[in-house]
Amino acid sequence: MKKILFRKILSDCLVFFLITLFSTGVIIWVFQAVNFLDIIVEDGRNYLVYLNFSLLNFPKVISKLVPFVLFFSFIYVIGKYELKNELIIFWNFGINKIDLINFFIKFSLLIMLFQMFLTAIIVPKSQDLARSFLRASSINYLENFIKPKIFNDAVKGLTIYSNSKDEFGNLNEIYLKKGSGDNFQITFAKEGRFKQIGNNQFLELNFGETISVINDKITNFKFKKTDFNLSNFEDNTTTYKKTQEVATLDLVKCYHKLMNFDFIKIDENFEVENCRTDNIDNIIRELYKRIIIPLYIPVLILISLMLIFRSKENINYSRYRILIFLIGFSTIILSEMTIRLIDKDFIKNIKFFIIPIFLVFTLYYNYVIRFKDKKIVK
Structure with a gap:
């Protein structure tokens, strides 16, 4: 019972x-x-x-x-x-x-x-x-993240701005900035739209101008139509492993190594992302x-x-x-x-x-x- x-x-x-x-x-x-x-x-x-x-x-x-x-x-x-x-x-x-x-x-x-x-x-x-x-x-639907009147920087090293966007996806009054620091390129265009050719994505621009600054030298050219290749850009998503994503055993080995303990034997070639002295507090908290x-x-x-x-x-x-x-x-x-x-x-x-x-x-x-x-x- x-x-x-x-x-x-x-x-x-x-x-x-x-x-x-x-x-x-x-x-x-x-x-x-x-x-x-x-x-x-x-x-x-x-x-x-x-x-x-x-x-x-x-x-x-x-x-x-x-x-x-x-x-x-x-x-x-x-x-x-x-x-x-x-x-x-x-x-x-x-x-x-x-x-x-x-x-x-x-x-x-x-x-x-x-x-x-x-x-x-x-x-x-x-x-x-x-x-x-x-x-x-990869960013397969790049046109989806473009919001009018907002500087969009989901793509690493590239900022895109559009004053307006119609129901067909056409962009008006476009601003693009590629690069940073002393070397960068700025492109203005009256209108444009995204297009896919094979696995590559392009931004087709009409009636605009490109200004390039390289080592303090300024060049520019105007165009009636040009294709801006977006396939070579990376997104801004974090690609490295965060501490919370590292396997528990690897975190134990990392903490053991950073603290110079000798409880267990660790391979000299052992490496794990975020295994740094300045990250040791996060490692022990995660454990x-x-x-x-x-x-x-x-x-x-x-x-x-x-x-x-x-x-x-x-x-x-x-x-x-x-x-x-x-x-x-x-x-x-x-x-x-x-x-x-x-x-x-x-x-x-x-x-x-x-x-x-x-x-x-x-x-x-x-x-x-x-x-x-x-x-x-x-």
């Missing part, structure tokens, strides 16, 4: 958790995907790149939601069990409250490992893969987010189990539920705030590493003392 009761409450918690996690994740992902429309509208990417980039950001959204949704799910289901007198069934069948706590601690460790796997392996890989679609893609923050999962579940301390018959039960929720929510905020306090000093960081472990042992010890030698606690 004990296994059946434990399986029932766990399944209720899991079902509510998964439904809430997925539905909330989809809602947030949709809002995020709308922001990613800039990939098409402003950067001129094709729809396939946008779709892949958006979908690969879904694991990151889920990983951010897991702690809060898990805590909310447990506090909701356990509270519902108490309000419907279903917890009394546990105590009447001789189940000790500490047995229920032990059962959920084991479950919380599995969720913690899942969260570590998500944040340390899946999310960095998906983020890197998403970025790779941008690196490998902290991936490995240490998931340790707060058991803490949150133990906090939610504080609901079994009091019965719904208690006059202050509603306030007590709100208090437990605020404690758990504050714990989530605390876990995120500690990220900003992490720096390159490993010894100073140890106190932040042990906070979740300390909280787990403190809460569990409190439960053991409270329910010690009690076979049935009503």
